[in-house]
Amino acid sequence: MSKPTVGYAGMTHLGLCSAIGGSSKGFDMVCFDADAALVERLKAGQLPVVEPDLDDMLRDNRARISFTADAADLKACDLVYVAPDVPTDDTGTSDLTGLDKLLELVLANTRPDAVVVVLSQVSPGFTRARQRPGRQLYYQVETLVFGRAVERVTLPERFIVGVAEPGKPLPPAFDTFLKAFGCPILPMRFESAELTKIAINCCLVASVSTANTLAEICENIGADWSEIVPALKLDRRIGQYSYLAPGLGIAGGNLERDLATIVRLGDKHGTDVGVVRAWQHNSRYRRDWVLRTLRSKVLAATPDATLAVLGLAYKENTHSTKNSPSLALLSQIKDAKVQTFDPVVAPKPEWHPRLAGKGSELEACDGADALVIVTPWPQFKALAPTDIAKHLRGKVVIDPYKCLDGAACRAAGLEHLSLGVSA
Incomplete structure (x- = not known):
């Protein structure tokens, strides 16, 4: 068959990255989100997520991508993914309210012959419980990785698909789209696919x-x-x-x-x-290794020390701070003064009572009693220990991911502490 038109509903990290990745395979994409303001920003090329090379891929494939806040535009699609990010609370419990609402909207605004696929992560039993007579509802395992989304959506290892009857062929539109990526396709019952993730x-x-x-x-x-x-x-x-x-x-x-x-x-x-x-x-x-190390090396003697903290995102190459070790650290060192820098995430006052954002890594180090590198952003690896030593007041560098060379730090008069290495 000719290439199907593919829709994505929900322009959060998952839906947006997946849709742009699909467009790179030559498919026309209808990208829907009910947030009209977000859609206008997307039309202007302003992405709400940070992913290496994603802006370039959007620019290169912009002619094949239509952003819309009108759900009726999904009627042009042969295949529609329902793909919002699913929020979780502090206990790891998912809030599926938004996903259910969006799924209902998609089913009401797609053709009866259109294939609808739930791409958001759900618990076993979700997809089967939402089957509708006369509709083709499937589940597909998402395997995005924050900071590596472009690689994951364009070069998947395999597709894991939840279906009602694993022995039957997939609908032509769905099959054509998946085969364009050149990887194995593994159909299985809904519950197996949901548990596979x-x-x-x-x-x-x-x-x-x-x-x-x-x-x-x-x-x-x-x-x-x-x-x-x-x-x-x-x-x-x-x-x-x-x-x-x-x-x-x-x-x-x-x-x-x-x-x-x-x-x-x-x-x-x-x-x-x-x-x-x-x-x-x-x-x-x-997670508290940094806190234990910081207390033993600095805070036990100087509870109100000035600390340079590099990195606020939960890992490099992403804007997400969900369960970030850096934010967990800030919540436990309230007496200290914190000077922080992250290339993407701006500090928020509610994270710490004495938190000050700085314009660069070395500016954050100015006058600090210790440097803590919590997020291993690639640019931090370019820092020269001799420059760090000139800006710090103290000598302690807590660097769990070894962004800096330990020998070079010691040569600069710094005490370098990392995971997996005895001090």
Whole structure:
């Protein structure tokens, strides 16, 4: 068949990145959002999300993309994805109210023969419970990664599709669109697809928790975790793409939501989910590594110290601060004065009573008793330890992700502290 016209409803991170990625494969896109002001900004090329290369991809494919606040425009589509971001609360519980409302709007404004696909992450049972007589409703697992969205939407490893009857072929419009990406397509029952996304994230959490736990062992016995990782990457049972870099727990919202979902399902059905609760505990414990280090090295002696904090986003190359380790740190050091810089995220007064945003990394270091690099933005790696030493009043550099070279820091007279390395 000829190329179908594809619609995306919900211009948040997921829907916007997915739609722009689909346009790069030569499909015409109808991008709907009920927020008329947002649509006008999108028409002007002003993206509400930060993703490397996304602006360029939008510019290159702009002729194939139509932004609209009129749901009736979706009637031109053969295939429509319902793709808003799903908010979660502090317990990892999803609020599906907005998704349900948008799904109803899409079903009311699409042709009866149009394929409708739920792309937002949902709990097992969601899609089957919303089937409608005479409509083609499917589920597709989203696998976006903040900071790597362009890569993930243009070069997917596979498509995981939830269907009512796995043995039947997909509708032509849906099949044509998916095959344009040149990757395996895995149809399965709705509940299997919905749980697959959670299963992927559980495996990621297991890797992260293992790395964090063993990295801390390294810190206490004189080993170096970065020397161990290459050996693990060469083990085929683990592999070169494993999540083995130690970090400050899990953040961003998605992984936390999936762990909370498994705990709730386990409690409901009598399954032992103690290991999942252990992952949750490990994540909270590892998140506070910076706080423990800062207290022992600086705050125990000087509670009202001036601190330079680089990075507010929960990780590099994104604007998201959901469960950010940096914000968690700020909430626990109220007596200190904080000078902060992030290349994307502007500081908010409610995050800390003595918080001051600065115009550059070195300006944030001016007169500080310690430097803390919480988010490993690539540009932080270009900082020269000798320049940092000139601006700091103190000598402590807490750098969990090794943005700076430890030997160069020590040569500049700085005490450099990182995850997985003994001090």
